[in-house]
Amino acid sequence: MTELILKPGKERSVMRHHPWIFAGSVETLHGRAHAGDTVEVMSEHGKMLGRGAFSPKSQIRARMWSFDPQESIDHAFFKRRVAQSVARRQAHPHLRNQEGVRLIHGESDGLPGVIADRYGDVVVLQLTSAGAEKWRDAIVAGLAQATDCKCVFERSDSDVRGLEGLEPRVGVAYGSMPAERIVINENGVRMEVDVEFGHKTGFYLDQRDNRRLTGELAAGRSVLNCFCYTAGFSLQALAGGASSVLSIDSSGPALATAQRNLELNPQLDASRASWWEADVFEALRQLRAEERKFDLIILDPPKFAPSAAHAQRAARAYKDINLLGFRLLNPGGLLMTYSCSGGIGQELFQSIVAGASIDAGVDARIIHRLSAAPDHPIGLAVPEGEYLKGLACQISG
Numbered sequence: 016m017t018e019l020i021l022k023p024g025k026e027r028s029v030m031r032h033h034p035w036i037f038a039g040s041v042e043t044l045h046g047r048a049h050a051g052d053t054v055e056v057m058s059e060h061g062k063m064l065g066r067g068a069f070s071p072k073s074q075i076r077a078r079m080w081s082f083d084p085q086e087s088i089d090h091a092f093f094k095r096r097v098a099q100s101v102a103r104r105q106a107h108p109h110l111r112n113q114e115g116v117r118l119i120h121g122e123s124d125g126l127p128g129v130i131a132d133r134y135g136d137v138v139v140l141q142l143t144s145a146g147a148e149k150w151r152d153a154i155v156a157g158l159a160q161a162t163d164c165k166c167v168f169e170r171s172d173s174d175v176r177g178l179e180g181l182e183p184r185v186g187v188a189y190g191s192m193p194a195e196r197i198v199i200n201e202n203g204v205r206m207e208v209d210v211e212f213g214h215k216t217g218f219y220l221d222q223r224d225n226r227r228l229t230g231e232l233a234a235g236r237s238v239l240n241c242f243c244y245t246a247g248f249s250l251q252a253l254a255g256g257a258s259s260v261l262s263i264d265s266s267g268p269a270l271a272t273a274q275r276n277l278e279l280n281p282q283l284d285a286s287r288a289s290w291w292e293a294d295v296f297e298a299l300r301q302l303r304a305e306e307r308k309f310d311l312i313i314l315d316p317p318k319f320a321p322s323a324a325h326a327q328r329a330a331r332a333y334k335d336i337n338l339l340g341f342r343l344l345n346p347g348g349l350l351m352t353y354s355c356s357g358g359i360g361q362e363l364f365q366s367i368v369a370g371a372s373i374d375a376g377v378d379a380r381i382i383h384r385l386s387a388a389p390d391h392p393i394g395l396a397v398p399e400g401e402y403l404k405g406l407a408c409q410i411s412g
């Protein structure tokens with residue numbers, strides 16, 4: 016077995032169960048290893064720290080599979096890890112009966128580079144690391160066994176695969192796709208999920224609980240939903256009794272799905288919904304020029320800062336939309352604002368939003384701190400896993 020020897024002192028992070036070994040921490044490799052091969056990770060003194068997957072092309076040179084020197088990395092290992100991950104969702108009362116649920120959340124579930132989302136009978140799998148790619152068959156078999164799904168559909172088309180030297184792969188990995196479109200019930204609202212062409216695995220499951228809260232807060236309010244995608248927040252707001260909901264997105268296909276989703280829910284008052292295909296940065300300025308006001312504004316933009324290197328430019332973009340958002344609020348109004356950028360931490364995000372409120376000339380306080388739903392756990396040893404943060408702010412009346 017090939018050994019990966021760490022530089023002096025670099026074993027500390029591994030001993031704290033952080034799964035990433037950066038290229039700069041590696042002293043040498045004893046033996047040969049191809050992309051995705053399992054290596055034994057050793058301290059400079061020859062202490063065996065566990066086993067990981069070798070990734071020659073990536074700055075993250077290895078990802079730990081196990082911190083237990085006794086544990087072998089084989090088919091049985093993946094079957095076990097997948098089953099445990101699925102069982103954790105089964106054990107949670109908020110997740111047990113969800114039609115849309117994340118079954119495997121990468122590092123936080125002990126499976127770096129593996130994402131699996133369940134939508135009804137279909138599990139969508141995304142593999143993003145060389146190690147995960149190597150064990151693809153075992154992971155697919157594990158998912159088929161641990162769930163009673165009819166299909167595992169692979170959406171391994173994320174850009175990050177390029178960093179690992181992996182080509183994109185999209186298609187059925189197990190079973191067959193149902194003929195009818197996939198529809199899930201989320202908090203009482205029916206939502207179509209396009210697993211083949213939708214964003215990520217088709218849907219943003221991480222916002223499930225925040226969408227429910229939005230519904231609860233929306234009663235009687237006029238709502239503006241920016242970056243609406245397929246209208247998850249918009250439909251929850253309508254279900255919660257919003258007086259009107261204006262939804263903005265720059266993607267025509269997303270808005271088309273959004274409107275189909277509204278039709279899928281005849282219990283909602285469609286006359287209260289309007290749609291606008293536009294760039295949010297421009298749309299907010301236009302609304303300001305028209306002196307429009309809203310009681311509840313949602314800002315759920317895409318990742319402006321994939322890593323800390325993009326943080327400055329991203330900070331300006333967050334400041335811009337939040338400033339405009341605050342200005343468009345009626346007295347007593349709510350701004351529900353999010354960042355899913357790994358490169359922008361919770362403290363920085365709060366300070367950007369605080370700066371935006373000052374510049375907008377409003378007095379605001381945080382009434383809810385928001386994060387991803389519990390099927391997107393954060394490994395205690397992997398704080399980088401905390402990507403989604405949100406603030407519900409209320410301005411003075």
Ligand code: SAH
Pocket residue numbers: 218219222242243244245246247248263264265266269293294295296315316317
């Ligand atoms: N809130 C959504 C998820 C939002 S994902 C939900 O709950 O499902 C981010 C969305 O922003 C995508 O739909 C994307 O099309 C859209 N988007 C990205 N840049 C944009 C821009 N500059 N203006 C408007 N929409 C944009």
